[in-house]
Structures are given as C-alpha cells and as structure tokens.
Amino acid sequence: MDAEEWRSKAGPWARAVLPDGQELDVIATGWTRSTDGQWWLEAEAILPTRFEDTEGRSRPTGAPTAITLAADQATPIPGKDYNTVPRDGAIAGRQWVLEKLHQYTDDDPARRLHRRDCWQAKGEHARVTTEDAIGLLAQQGVDICDVCRPDRALRR
Secondary structure, rough: OOOHHHHHHOOEEEEOOOOOOOEEEEEEEEEOOOOOEEEEEEEEEEEEEEEEEEOOOEEEEEEEEEEEEHHHHEEEEOOOOOOOOOOOOOOOOOEEEEOOOOOOOOOOEEEEEEEEOOOOOOOOEEEEEEEHHHHHOOOOOOOOOOOOOHHHHHOO
C-alpha cells in the first residue's frame, strides 16, 4: 500500500499547531472534555522511527504516536468528515486493536484484542469498533491482552 492510499484510509486528518509553532497533520481519534470544561483533541501523529526485521536489517519508517492537543491548536481540514470522531471519551469509534498472532499449534489463539493505546500491540493489527470488540470477547481463537485488559472496559 503506498503512502497516499494509506493516508486516505486513516483519519479523519486535522492540522495541529505544535508548541513551537510547527504545523503537522494528525489523525483525529477522539475529543475529550476535561473537568475544567476545556476540549482536547486526542490524535495520532505519524513520526519517524526505525523498523528492524527478523534478520536484523533496519530501515526508517513512520509510526503512529498518540498526542493530545488543546482544541484551539487543531484545525479541521476542509472536506473531511469528523462525525465519526468519538466525543467526551466515548468508545463509539475504532478504539480497539485486533492483533494478528503467529500460531505455533492449532490450539494457539490467532488474534489478540487490545485497547487502542496498548504498547503490547505489535506487528500486524487492525482497528475495530466497540461493537466488534464486544463480539470478539466471546469468540474462540481470540486472546485478551493481559496488560491493557480490554475486557474490563467492554463488559461494563
């Protein structure tokens, strides 16, 4: 998948103004209102990082990194639809990660469910909605991350 195709599937994108005045396009993942009434944009910035393959060869790549911006530091990009971005910490969007696992035996789980911000989610994975994540909890072959414990939030 080329960069432009990947960019079109992620999002919606917003323009962020960083503390030093630089501007950066970020993926909007949620709006949160703090107890003092201020709105914050939860977002992911694609920042440079190093990827190392199984043979030890490394190459530069980009990785989503969670950031939070004051609402007045984020600007919508014309033509983007922001109706799907969760508000007030709601978990209506794609807030869960389904990681593909390597199966060593037929009895090993094929996938593992994580919270969106879990540092244990590695390798190939997909974002899933809350409704899909609840359904995955009951499926055989789906493991639950014992670090972020998405089942605790989803079974309430």
